[in-house]
Amino acid sequence: MPGLYGYVTARTKHMDRLLIEDVCAGARQVVVLGAGADSRAYRLTADLATIPIYEVDHPATGAWKQDMLGRLLGRIPDHVHFVSADFGMRTLRSALDTAGVDRTVPTVFLWEGVTPYLVSDDIDATLDALACFASGSSVIFDYWHRDAFDQPCPYPEGEKYIRGLAARGEPVRSGLDPATLTDYLAEYGWHLVDNATPAVLARQYLPGSTRQILSLSSIAHARLP
Numbered sequence: 001m002p003g004l005y006g007y008v009t010a011r012t013k014h015m016d017r018l019l020i021e022d023v024c025a026g027a028r029q030v031v032v033l034g035a036g037a038d039s040r041a042y043r044l045t046a047d048l049a050t051i052p053i054y055e056v057d058h059p060a061t062g063a064w065k066q067d068m069l070g071r072l073l074g075r076i077p078d079h080v081h082f083v084s085a086d087f088g089m090r091t092l093r094s095a096l097d098t099a100g101v102d103r104t105v106p107t108v109f110l111w112e113g114v115t116p117y118l119v120s121d122d123i124d125a126t127l128d129a130l131a132c133f134a135s136g137s138s139v140i141f142d143y144w145h146r147d148a149f150d151q152p153c154p155y156p157e158g159e160k161y162i163r164g165l166a167a168r169g170e171p172v173r174s175g176l177d178p179a180t181l182t183d184y185l186a187e188y189g190w191h192l193v194d195n196a197t198p199a200v201l202a203r204q205y206l207p208g209s210t211r212q213i214l215s216l217s218s219i220a221h222a223r224l225p
């Protein structure tokens with residue numbers, strides 16, 4: 001998977017940085033959407049140990065994770081909570097309410113490595129569902145550039161990835177257009193704060209490295225005014 005190691009390394013560092021900055025700036029809870037094996041709740045303990053963290057995922061993935069954490073850590077930290085939801089079912093808002101996620105306090109939503117696997121309606125519905133949270137809440141997510149799905153694909157690694165992920169049973173389904181991202185997010189009430197392109201990520205996080213970085217994906221950071 002050319003460029004993946006470099007991209008995921010840079011993405012982890014970038015999202016760690018944005019998450020910690022938002023928490024230091026006053027966010028009172030963290031919601032990890034499609035948490036999978038995200039380890040931030042257990043790794044960034046100096047910054048995250050005192051606020052609630054909600055890990056949202058498909059029921060099967062959440063159950064696998066809780067089993068793994070039980071084995072690795074002995075017990076799950078009290079401030080970490082698991083929420084079952086399927087972005088395709090339009091039940092995210094009620095699942096967050098039922099889990100006790102407080103809509104009235106500034107919240108950071110971390111949505112890493114998930115949007116490419118969703119159909120665009122589910123990305124739209126998720127951004128819409130989160131827009132009822134308190135002013136100052138933020139969402140940090142990566143997305144594939146929409147033109148990666150063009151034929152022929154304008155990115156050197158694109159076709160290999162699309163074929164390879166489909167063959168693994170995890171097809172990528174949609175992307176967003178970096179050129180219209182500001183307007184797209186504004187439709188759902190979000191203000192784009194920053195969009196980190198592959199070039200920016202490589203410069204900031206892989207200086208002096210000869211590693212390739214995935215060229216078809218960027219990272220957005222948006223906030224509710």
Ligand SMILES: C[S@@+](CC[C@H](N)C(=O)[O-])C[C@H]1O[C@@H](n2cnc3c(N)ncnc32)[C@H](O)[C@@H]1O
Nearest residue numbers: 034035036057058061085086087088112113114
């Ligand atoms: C590639 S993994 C990324 C995991 C983690 N965020 C990371 O970056 O390491 C995709 C995650 O999204 C979750 N996911 C995919 N589609 C979903 C859906 N429709 N509803 C809920 N979770 C979904 C999967 O269960 C998985 O945990």
